[in-house]
Amino acid sequence: MKILKFNAIWCSGCLVMKPIINEIKKLYPDIQFIDYDYDIDEEMVNKWEVGTLIPVMIFVDENDKEITRLRGEKTKKEIIDTIEGIINEKN
Amino acid sequence: MKKIKYLFVFLLSFLFILPNVSAEEKKQVNLYLFHSNTCSHCKAEIQFLNELNTRYDNLNLILYEINDSKENKNLMIDIKEKLKIDDPTTPFTVIGDYYYIGFNDGVKEGIEKLVDEYSTNESYDVIADILNGKDVSHFKIKYGQIDKISTIFGEIDPAKISLPVLSIILGTIDGFNPCAMWVLIFLITMLFNMENKKRKWALGITFLTASAVVYLLFMFVWLELAKELLTTITWLKILIGIIALVGAFINIKSFIKSVKEKDSGCEVVDSSKRKKIINKIKKFTSEKSFLLAMIGVIALAFSVNAIELACSAGLPVLFTNVLAINNVSFFETCIYIFIYIFFFLIDDLIVFFVAMFTLNIKAISTKYTKYSHLIGGIIMLLIGILMIFKPEWLMFNF
Numbered sequence: 001m002k003i004l005k006f007n008a009i010w011c012s013g014c015l016v017m018k019p020i021i022n023e024i025k026k027l028y029p030d031i032q033f034i035d036y037d038y039d040i041d042e043e044m045v046n047k048w049e050v051g052t053l054i055p056v057m058i059f060v061d062e063n064d065k066e067i068t069r070l071r072g073e074k075t076k077k078e079i080i081d082t083i084e085g086i087i088n089e090k091n
Numbered sequence: 092m093k094k095i096k097y098l099f100v101f102l103l104s105f106l107f108i109l110p111n112v113s114a115e116e117k118k119q120v121n122l123y124l125f126h127s128n129t130c131s132h133c134k135a136e137i138q139f140l141n142e143l144n145t146r147y148d149n150l151n152l153i154l155y156e157i158n159d160s161k162e163n164k165n166l167m168i169d170i171k172e173k174l175k176i177d178d179p180t181t182p183f184t185v186i187g188d189y190y191y192i193g194f195n196d197g198v199k200e201g202i203e204k205l206v207d208e209y210s211t212n213e214s215y216d217v218i219a220d221i222l223n224g225k226d227v228s229h230f231k232i233k234y235g236q237i238d239k240i241s242t243i244f245g246e247i248d249p250a251k252i253s254l255p256v257l258s259i260i261l262g263t264i265d266g267f268n269p270c271a272m273w274v275l276i277f278l279i280t281m282l283f284n285m286e287n288k289k290r291k292w293a294l295g296i297t298f299l300t301a302s303a304v305v306y307l308l309f310m311f312v313w314l315e316l317a318k319e320l321l322t323t324i325t326w327l328k329i330l331i332g333i334i335a336l337v338g339a340f341i342n343i344k345s346f347i348k349s350v351k352e353k354d355s356g357c358e359v360v361d362s363s364k365r366k367k368i369i370n371k372i373k374k375f376t377s378e379k380s381f382l383l384a385m386i387g388v389i390a391l392a393f394s395v396n397a398i399e400l401a402c403s404a405g406l407p408v409l410f411t412n413v414l415a416i417n418n419v420s421f422f423e424t425c426i427y428i429f430i431y432i433f434f435f436l437i438d439d440l441i442v443f444f445v446a447m448f449t450l451n452i453k454a455i456s457t458k459y460t461k462y463s464h465l466i467g468g469i470i471m472l473l474i475g476i477l478m479i480f481k482p483e484w485l486m487f488n489f
Binding site for chain 2: 008072
């Protein structure tokens, strides 16, 4: 599983999420986190139809197919519940 | 027995004399009112004085309408000059040693107390002396005492609370507005890339100062406009009240939308404008010439805060209108506007200084900004309704 993260330098919500994501990275070292900047990586923003509310986290499988996504600021628990949900579904 | 009879008759005679004495003791009280036929407060005061006159037949009302009569207006100006009163507005009331400008519950109570006091005690009629050409430079007129007044915040003592509290509340709510926060965060991120520490600090502080100056200019210009127009054009107050209600509707609607949407985050609006600002910031933070970088930052602050004003213009406009209604002096105006702007910038100041000291930007969660829409919306709703139906309730301080 991979997690695509769409942020922007100027987005206060993204800044608030930064420490939370760092903690989750430690919890799930084998999940790949890929960061995209809303203003720089326009192509990817359009490709994944990110919309106008950020940060956005898109969970994709090995075939680059979207499993689910989280929009806006989320708590650590909400993100962990989503990851666990995907893992359990696979097993 | 005879002695008791004599005593009884003696006491009885007092009953007859007393009313006459009290009638004689009631001294004539002259109350001068300079008013304008377009001023709603003046109408309210005249209505009150007519009612007061039914209870105090010794009250002598001398009214000067200044909107239609140039002569009356010049007289008011002359009197204010002689009495060293720098506030040009109406209603302007003089009674004995005191004067009032503006009218509300507090002034009402103050006037009644003075009329009652001067009905039995001597009072000096400075206006009569001025009209007779006498020199009154020796006389120091005082602003009328206001005990308690009732406003939307309940029974309060104007000396302790009112405009400063309103300045803080509205400034803080206005500051929570996310419109310009993203620019500051982006600017700080760019500043992090700079090696020169002094330049980093200089550009950041210049941006914040220029932002404050933009707000300051806007609020002073609007205040002068409001002072000039509000006191003469009644429908303008209603129009501003309606604008406030529209602002309230927009704010409350965006709160409801953000609650319904469940997700809160950064709304990405107007990509082209955002990109322009981002490129500008990149340009001057990498600018070799320090002077050009400074000019760039100031220009950025002016353009961003002009947008911010449009984004949240409701609150500064309303605040300056409340100042205009309260006829505060220039010095007091500066204090209230500085308080407003300080609390408007306080979240930016915190984000900036924390970031510069920790080299890590701590931002405020977007979950709170939606509440600034709610609170701001409710306050605009309240002030908008009062502006239309009860402008005098917005009079706090004197």
